[in-house]
Amino acid sequence: MANRTDPAAKSIRGTNPQNLVEKILRSKIYQNTYWKEQCFGLTAETLVDKAMEIDHLGGTFGGNRKPTPFMCLVMKMLQIQPEKEIVVEFIKNEDYKYVRVLGAFYLRLTGTDTDVYQYLEPLYNDYRKLRQKLPDGNFALTHMDEVIDELLTKDHSCDIALPRIKKRWTLESLGTLEPRRSALEDDFEEEEEKDEDDQIMDDVDNGAHEKDYYRGRSPNRERDRDRKRDSHRYRDRDYDRERGRGRDRERDRDRDRDRDRERDRYRLRDEKEYGRERDRDREREGREWERRDRDRGRRRSYSRSRSRSRDRKGRDGGDRRKRHARSSASPRRHGDGMDNGSTRDEPKKKKEKKEMKDDGTDHPDPEIAEANRLRASLGLKPLKV
């Protein structure tokens, strides 16, 4: 039968390796056309060829929850159970990033704890982009290190429940693993020196900005190297394979040209004006964020004053006082509460009270209050009556 596990395969975590994928998903994979056509009678060698052809990773998608080819290949690997050397080869190979992810995923499912940390942590240094298929059918951009992080820290990935592994510090205290040495350690020292300059900026920055900032700064060198490497590879191999098939040569060439132009623009910007431009931009953006926050606050109190007529006088009074205090157009820093410290407290208290009621968690009916608490924890709005 085509779906039986290889009789020579060892049992993993006490069960048939294919049982690592739960029943419903397993049946979906067995019924999938890709599995039936392409994955029939694959061996370790032919599996490599198939793995080189995949171009996106993901779990199931669509209303029927159709599995991706990535899933089918993972299942195939669980079925034939290749040896550890082969899996390590998959992970070590630098050319095909999806083969790498496939190997990493398989190792995470089947390997011992030490092996998992040992082989997957070096992949944190790989910043290449990956295409991920979301459950609703669209594609999203992700990076190799994000995927590895998900594998090591979360307990679900690509619709498969990942087996539990011991935490890193447990293994370190047992002595089977050494404490983690990040590849960014040298860059960390640089950052600490520059921290003083950037402390002010950090207060004002948005969370998303910090993430970009972090990634942009330290692995910049490696990223440039990767980008250069990737540009050749992306253009020649992956790009041609993914897009070149069955399309006009001309269209390819045009797209190539556009892509080159875009990339050159980015590279120029990065290489030339990196330090200064970035800092200046961030300051400017920081100021805009502050202004936007302030405007949002003011707008919120404004609309609320319209709905509650009784409180209007108090509201407007507070606002008017606020507006008076901020007569200058120059941006205010967070700590600068001298002028409007007192006036800020009052509207804030009123706002807090209103927010409690808006949340609905203190509704008189305990059932509704309970439901609202759950909804708030999930990020939903409270129940309407």
Next chain:
Amino acid sequence: MIEVVLNDRLGKKVRVKCNEDDTIGDLKKLVAAQTGTRAEKIRIQKWYNIYKDHITLKDYEIHDGMGLELFYN
């Protein structure tokens, strides 16, 4: 606020309070919180119509007390 009943015909019957303008995705999160399954694994159907995540209950004309079928992905 409406209350919807979800039944998977294998023993799990759940009553969930929600708003009419909640999406099916939100409803799945609420059901997941109550049953303990993961929200992505839940599929809500009515006969053979699989309900999509981004459409609101109001648009599906799901009223108070209505029963839906609970399946798993």
